[in-house]
Amino acid sequence: xxxxxxxxxxxxxxxxxxxxxxxxxxxxxxxxxxxxxxxxxxxxxxxxxxxxxxxxxxxxxxxxxxxxxxxxxxxxxxxxxxxxxxxxxxxxxxxxxxxxxxxxxxxxxxxxxxxxxxxxxxxxxxxxxxxxxxxxxxxxxxxxxxxxxxxxxxxxxxxxxxxxxxxxxxxxxxxxxxxxxxxxxxxxxxxxxxxxxxxxxxxxxxxxxxxxxxxxxxxxxxxxxxxxxxxxxxxxxxxxxxxxxxxxxxxxxxxxxxxxxxxxxxxxxxxxxxxxxxxxxxxxxxxxxxxxxxxxxxxxxxxxxxxxxxxxxxxxx
Numbered sequence: 342x343x344x345x346x347x348x349x350x351x352x353x354x355x356x357x358x359x360x361x362x363x364x365x366x367x368x369x370x371x372x373x374x375x376x377x378x379x380x381x382x383x384x385x386x387x388x389x390x391x392x393x394x395x396x397x398x399x400x401x402x403x404x405x406x407x408x409x410x411x412x413x414x415x416x417x418x419x420x421x422x423x424x425x426x427x428x429x430x431x432x433x434x435x436x437x438x439x440x441x442x443x444x445x446x447x448x449x450x451x452x453x454x455x456x457x458x459x460x461x462x463x464x465x466x467x468x469x470x471x472x473x474x475x476x477x478x479x480x481x482x483x484x485x486x487x488x489x490x491x492x493x494x495x496x497x498x499x500x501x502x503x504x505x506x507x508x509x510x511x512x513x514x515x516x517x518x519x520x521x522x523x524x525x526x527x528x529x530x531x532x533x534x535x536x537x538x539x540x541x542x543x544x545x546x547x548x549x550x551x552x553x554x555x556x557x558x559x560x561x562x563x564x565x566x567x568x569x570x571x572x573x574x575x576x577x578x579x580x581x582x583x584x585x586x587x588x589x590x591x592x593x594x595x596x597x598x599x600x601x602x603x604x605x606x607x608x609x610x611x612x613x614x615x616x617x618x619x620x621x622x623x624x625x626x627x628x629x630x631x632x633x634x635x636x637x638x639x640x641x642x643x644x645x646x647x648x649x650x651x652x653x654x655x656x657x658x
Contacts, residue, residue, distance in 0.1 A: 357394035361386060368450075368499060369513040372397050376458030377517040378451075379499055385446045392439035396432060400455045401474070403429040403524050405488060405496050408600075409447030413482050414438045420482035422449075424600075425493075425586070427486045429524055431473070436480030444607060450496050452520045462518055469526045486524060487544045490587035495520065543581040546571055550582055554594050558601060559621040564590065598622070599635045606643045613640045 358365035364384025372378045392411060396402060404411075406422040413420045413430045415437060420428040430437060441447055463470065473481045488496075495516075504512045549571045553562065567590065568575030582590050598620040605616045614625045617640075622628035632640045 352397060354395035354397070357392070360390065369509060370517065372400065372453050372455055376455045377514070378453045379513055379517065380451050380453070381500060382451070383448045386441065386443055388443040390441040390443065392441045393437050396437050396439060397453055397455070398432055398434060400453055401429055401431045401459060403427065403452045403454070403520055405450045405492060407448040407496065409445045409449070410442045411447070412440050415480045415482060418482055421485060425488045427488055427492065427524060428483045430482040432480035433478050450499055452517055454517065454521060463521065463525065471525050471527055474525060487548055489544065489585040492523065493587055495523070543585055546573055546578060547582055547585045550578065550590060551593070554590070554597055558598060559619065561594065561621050595631065599632055602628070602632060602640065603636065603643065606640055609644060616640065
């Protein structure tokens with residue numbers, strides 16, 4: 342069914358992002374004219390934000406989520422987007438509900454693909470295409486997908502195309518197809534090659550490591566113990582974790598600790614020393630140095646800095 346016959350030519354998502362001002366930016370493409378739109382989001386919002394108002398009827402949206410928590414729901418299923426996950430969803434008519442959690446910093450890229458774009462470039466009868474893409478009615482969501490190092494590099498290049506300005510249209514068009522091929526296909530169990538099975542197992546192990554780190558944020562478990570809990574040699578685990586995330590296990594733990602510290606500082610219930618101990622830093626000075634490197638200000642000033650930024654965003658909107 343074409344976009345005009347569905348009445349989507351008049352749809353605009355601009356009102357959905359009015360509250361966050363410059364926190365939403367179209368990088369390239371227009372859904373109705375180009376068949377795709379690539380958009381960058383970087384914002385904080387003090388309340389839960391109704392994200393579903395930005396979802397185009399009659400298309401598929403792929404979300405690559407770097408930071409912040411969001412969800413997309415139908416009446417039957419839910420896609421939960423946590424940091425460093427991705428997913429995709431569609432509504433042929435209305436039917437999706439999307440929420441971005443308040444009080445968090447959100448960073449994510451969406452690639453929106455129209456029905457015409459999908460019909461032209463996706464081989465709908467081929468093996469491996471996600472089965473939901475064959476649905477012509479209703480609303481649906483995918484399962485969450487862990488973002489590996491290759492995906493994160495893809496996100497970085499989408500923000501900063503490595504081509505001359507005159508070539509950006511061609512480049513983004515090819516990139517929209519690359520993103521679609523990276524996320525909209527999956528092998529069947531019978532067709533899964535050894536290398537694909539190994540890749541999937543590696544991703545599952547990485548997800549298990551992240552879960553262990555989150556559950557033991559303050560303790561800082563030794564690598565050997567992490568390997569024992571995941572059921573894998575800690576030497577092999579270190580290698581595949583770096584390959585999938587682009588970071589070592591302890592670099593990732595440091596980021597988790599500092600993200601949690603930022604949340605606690607925004608809440609304002611604990612002082613800086615208490616926050617440092619809560620996230621596993623025995624030395625407040627080491628904590629302050631690490632926090633400043635990540636957030637650009639000392640932890641004592643962070644709550645005031647975020648409040649000021651929120652006021653700026655409110656004035657812009």
